Amino acid sequence: MVKSLKHIALLALAVCATAVAVTSCNDNCMGNSSGIPLAAFYEDGQSVSVLNLTVYGIGAPNDSAIIRNKAATQVYLPLRTSTPSCEYVLDYNTEGMPNDTITFNYDIIPYFESRECGAMYNFDIKEFAYTQNAIDSISIPNSMITNSDVVTIKIFMK
């Protein structure tokens, strides 16, 4: 009996050693490393690709664009962290089709997601406005923008 318990004790030590090994391993972050809205384009309720699209933020340094003259079904629209609002322009690069502008006003919320994803800002969208040249409507079902890699802004095209 005592012998078998000694064997079990050795096994327990082995289990502890495994625990040490386990504690030195880390899980990966399953979401983004910051709160960022993902916008997707729809037409007649179906996902649609917008051709020759350029998306840029008004006031972004060096006139940098998120995408430039490319077809896109989805696009990330990072929000400003120094001010509680920002504007994006959707340029369709098509003659006779004026640009659309989307404006977001939001609260910036400091947030600790996890050890793996880190600390970041989440955004609570308070209001948004848009022009309706090619856009029919915009829907934001959940106003809280987190690091989850899911569609948070639905843009319905005409």
Added chain:
Amino acid sequence: MVATVSLPLRAQEQRKVTPVKPATNKVLTPPKGTDEKIIEQYLTGDTLNARAQERKDSLARIYPHYPTLTELAVGLNFGDALLMAFGQKYSSFDIHATLNMWNRFQPVLVVGLGRAKETPSDMNFTYTGKLSPYFKLGANYNFLFKKEPQYQLYAGVRLGGSFFKYDITDVNIDNPYWGEYGNSFALKGVSSNALWGEFLLGLKVGIAKAWALGWEAKFHGIFKEKKVASGKPWYIPGYGTRNGNWAFGISLYYTIPLSRDSWPIIEKKK
């Protein structure tokens, strides 16, 4: 020769059994190794009581009966101290009292303190879990209840709880698209609480007279925790980190025997 006379048996009258088999007239002999007192009872003809005592002794050999209050064990969980030597960035130290009842059921009370400090090299923050208390209440079931209490293999359940505070500091966030670098914030003195449950499997082995070592593997999950707008805590005192459902513990026990005179004598196999 035995003469038999049929008489009406009154209900109150106790039936007597003689040590003689009527068919053979053979005198029943007690089995080898029977206690002398029982043999005496056989010889005096009190077979009923002798057999009852014999059966009781036999059961006691197979199924040792420990007193209600068998022993009290006080333990110190130092598992996290060992794991910190291997780079773990948090620790929980607790003292637990286990009351061993019948060498089988064991109510357990755990009180402890936990803290954490972690600045991951590849991340953008420092997490400081302030020294905070926790408690656990539960019970064990010792599968080796027929053996000496010095050696135990048990399963247990615990209900744990903690009120704690933590800081998230040294946060550095870059927003390259908008050219916003070096954004920083701090979440200080965030207050939270949690309630969790544990299933565990443990082993306790006597190492010296009153001293024993114990190992526990725990599977745990959070039942309830305070919702905080700024996120969820990484470390919960007494629970550990929130990623993963497994935890391990190593404890040193000091055992105080209770009702020692009532403990059964367990014959060791040669």
